[in-house]
């Protein structure tokens with residue numbers, strides 16, 4: 001037997017409420033007729049008034065629809081990405097795979113694939129995003145409020161400038177304060193930060209030379225690359241990476257520290273008026289975190305100007321989709337306009353240093369804003385990396401898979417590119433958090449022992465202590481200039497109570513890094529050196545391959561010199577830094593403005609400028625040189641601040 005046919009849907013429930021006893025349609029017909037009768041009874045004037053009101057209401061509706069439509073569109077496209085992701089944790093270690101193959105392996109779990117990649121074409125140079133007008137207006141409004149607060153603050157500072165720098169009458173460092181959320185109540189910069197900004201009168205000759213170098217670099221950037229990512233000083237043009245004024249943001253806190261008020265103000269104005277993140281552009285999570293997020297947070301801490309914090313929060317928010325992966329290990333890239341994150345085209349791996357060196361910044365952003373998701377996302381990464389297999393006495397491989405969450409390319413260990421700042425951030429997070437997170441400390445201490453056991457050797461004939469690399473049990477005497485961050489980090493750890501032999505190792509490695517510069521004809525280190533292990537007298541300790549002879553104006557040697565001088569007081573470190581500054585001036589300075597990376601550190605007659613000034617030259621190299629030449633331990637005290645890996649000082653949460 002067939003079941004009875006379903007009853008037609010009941011439609012009479014409306015008529016019950018409108019007109020008992022009549023059908024719904026009939027009721028409508030009656031209402032239409034009585035409406036028409038009433039309309040005809042109206043005078044002409046009354047009809048015109050009604051028609052005018054109707055037309056006015058329709059116009060209002062249309063206008064408000066246009067103004068919110070774009071915003072809805074943007075919100076819709078960003079939030080649509082979330083639910084696509086599901087966690088997956090396969091128990092086996094996958095071989096390195098292409099991203100497309102991984103998609104099949106983890107069926108149903110798709111990385112947030114953008115419809116197409118934007119990285120290959122130059123980003124939109126129109127700073128104001130073409131859409132998102134309503135959001136832009138809101139940002140502008142916030143900026144106006146912040147600017148008003150900022151301007152009031154600078155007026156106050158005119159009185160603050162009476163505070164003497166490094167002299168009697170200086171107040172003890174107050175430490176950075178948590179800001180209120182409202183721009184109107186922006187906190188003032190700390191007395192120390194004010195002293196910094198007003199410091200030119202007390203600069204020594206070497207510091208003045210750094211300021212002159214900065215001014216020269218800035219002049220080139222300002223003339224030929226203003227608002228763009230990097231200066232190309234030889235061709236007097238610029239290059240774009242993210243299209244976000246990278247050099248300008250990276251240099252903000254340096255300008256404050258060097259006392260370059262006018263330059264800082266001009267840059268702040270650009271941030272206030274031109275820096276908008278609603279752009280359809282891919283950014284590298286790590287690079288943009290350490291330079292942009294770190295730079296903005298640090299500028300906020302020094303200046304107390306809430307504009308920078310608002311920008312930092314907006315930017316941090318836009319980076320968050322990178323963490324929506326099956327493993328919670330973030331993708332390398334994220335589009336800050338669309339909210340689409342993805343790994344590089346050729347792999348689903350991320351770099352270990354990159355995913356473990358964004359923690360200082362995101363943790364600080366949470367602390368300042370009270371928004372927990374930033375801290376939670378990065379600490380989840382730390383937790384997962386902590387318990388992974390594939391380490392060797394605390395040393396980590398260089399790659400980690402965003403699907404499986406496991407290390408890949410096992411058995412290769414370096415303190416150079418792709419692993420370097422993992423070690424740096426273990427220590428610095430421990431310091432940032434008030435030395436309470438013992439897991440971070442344990443991982444760091446274990447890693448230092450791993451370095452000693454597997455990577456530390458001495459060259460011949462000069463017996464320079466260096467950190468090499470290990471690949472599947474084979475030692476290579478290769479050392480990147482990047483590894484020269486390590487003496488500084490070791491010294492910092494010793495200063496914070498870690499074993500004294502860390503300081504001894506720091507000093508030995510510092511000598512080596514200095515020699516990597518000193519033994520080159522230009523006095524500037526190449527990107528990579530190989531140390532000689534054979535005891536013939538005729539061999540040089542430091543050898544350079546043709547492909548590695550370039551110098552990118554990197555900071556690591558001078559960064560460590562700063563820590564070593566600050567923490568030991570040995571003047572030789574200042575002298576070594578002075579030599580390096582002179583070499584930059586002799587071989588990398590471009591007369592028309594700016595400094596250029598060079599291709600050959602062994603040819604002083606033709607060092608071959610590469611026509612690029614990296615943002616870290618202003619953000620890090622010149623800042624560390626300036627701090628190195630200072631004799632004041634309270635100038636960004638290492639008990640109050642911890643520097644991120646891009647040299648942006650962030651406060652220690654509970655200073656000792």
Ligand code: DMJ
Pocket residue numbers: 421482554555556616620645646647
């Ligand atoms: C900077 O961006 C950072 O210091 C990073 O940790 C390593 N590379 C450059 C400088 O060399």
